[in-house]
Amino acid sequence: MPPTAPRPCDPSCCRRRRSLCAIALCGLALCHGAQAEPYPARSVEIIVPWAVGGGSDAVARAFADAATRLTGQSFVVINRPGASGAIGHQEGAAARPDGYKLTMVTPEVSLAYLQGIGKTQWSDFQYVARINIDPIALVVKADAPWSTLEQFTDYARSHPGMASISNSGVGATYHLAAIALEKKTGLSFNNVPYIGAAPAVMGLLSGQVDAALATTGEVGVHVKGGKLRMLGVMSERRLKDFDQVPTFHERQIDVQLDTWRALAAPKATPAPVLATLRQLVDKVTQDSAYRHFFARQFLGLVNEDGVGLRARLDRESAFYTEAVNKLQLAK
Template sequence: MIFTIAALTACGGKAATDKSSASASKKVDFPKKAVTLIVPYAAGGGTDSTARALAKAAEKHLGQAVTVVNKTGGGGSVGMTEGANSKPDGYTVTMATVELTTLPHLGLSPITYENFKPVALVNYDPAAITVRADSQWKTMKEFLDYAKAHPGELKLGNSGTGAIWHLGAVTLEKGAGVKFNHIPFEGAGPAITALLGGHVDAVPVSAAEVKAQVDTGKLRALAINDSKPSAALPGVKTLKEETGLTVEVPGTWRGIAVPKDTPDEIVSILTDAFTKGASDQEFKDYMGKNGLGIEIKDAKSFGQHLKNNHDQFGKLIPELGLGKK
């Protein structure tokens, strides 16, 4: 399938009908071959599975194959750097994640969102404060009240110092006026295992990551740290609904981006294909089955989202003493 974008201009009056009239036509013959989608994390994870499902969904709208390639290392920095430095012709796109807006402030990435042009946001997953099902805290209010009365006592397991769920927990901590004891692990999985084993009191990881244990009755989600409930955990109220607090707690997200010098006409074609792919029922069914949220933003809205996240973490990370030395 060939996409053509044409811009036509013509002089007014009689000259407009003349063969020598001023008219121009700009065409973009794209895509003519397969598109490579760089995933900056290992196969089998949430970013990889989302990317593969999205690639399959977008192919029918692009008319060409979308091939997923995993480029791991540096907490996502290696793959995103390679994507930013690839040829700006639209044939290499990158699955950008929230770490694009955190790693630069941590001194762990040479690039920022400004090295890319946004194409589309397709996923967003909020944090869910989760405890064991047999814990003493039945509500988020009880949990925060206990934290206020016992500063620094509650142990919150996270996915690593400076990782998104650590930063999200600190944002909640500051907004609620409490103090947690943050315990880092090598990913959300080990943090959840520690919670199940009674080694930490709670985890502030994504709703999708605790869904299975909540569904089987091993864990209890106290609140969704977002402005709206999560489809992954139906019936679990938001932080504001539970406590009245309005705290902008960051969550994780995934989207498509291309090198900053990619022509706008090509970006437009990619945006159309990936947003349509993310809207396909098959993709929605896959994401729903796996507890992953869908949030679709076009290039312009995704660009603003990137800036907002970059600015937010630019203030938060230095406050944690985790910024560039």
């Protein structure tokens, strides 16, 4: 029996098959190219949810400067202040998960969410590393009439609602610190919100308020320069660079609060990109210029792996949930 002749191909069907094959081959080529492309291959943005000049901005710019020198690619800081960090956190979480838009996350990612200010929460990110932790301090101008924490609280007690304290924004960590201080002492302050720590400190320096709550990284230089006086720190023990300043606990005020900054990426960021970023943080942390900047600015230098950090943030979120409910801050 003669062999069966092949059926002629319908022209339109053949064109469809050729197109599908071409698309498939193109997809494979693109996939291969994406895998082969080193990261970072172009500039990287770091969103800071706070104003220029604050502690978060300083930490991000120090990291960006070191990362640029070490990788040869530009790391660019983009400030997105407002809504107690919610605007910047939301933009960062919603970014394309390719490693080219990162976020300098702060505790307000939980605080703003719990208070109904923002929709983004801490679990919407993959964490590369926590790179800074600083205790919160109460400061006044160097020529203020209060030389001690007791003198300031005595003034506030005799002038209810008149002692004004600036903070970095409604619902932010420093605002929480002020409210916690009120609850622990029975005092009432005039809490004045600014759009970030830098404007809050400038408000104090310019005489707009009586005091400010901020971190050592934001006020330390002004204290050492003789412009501000630090009355107390909300830390477990006294600080090495400010060992003459008592803790609140020493003055029978049981308040311990700090703030931190962590480099994070959108939740769906590929594991290889996260691994590369973690290696980069390790290198940056050892960079002498980076370390010198942190020491000079009185910023707390840490390098806490993002994987382990998630468990801590889960516990911290529970703590903030209790605090927000107890202080009746939820909207």
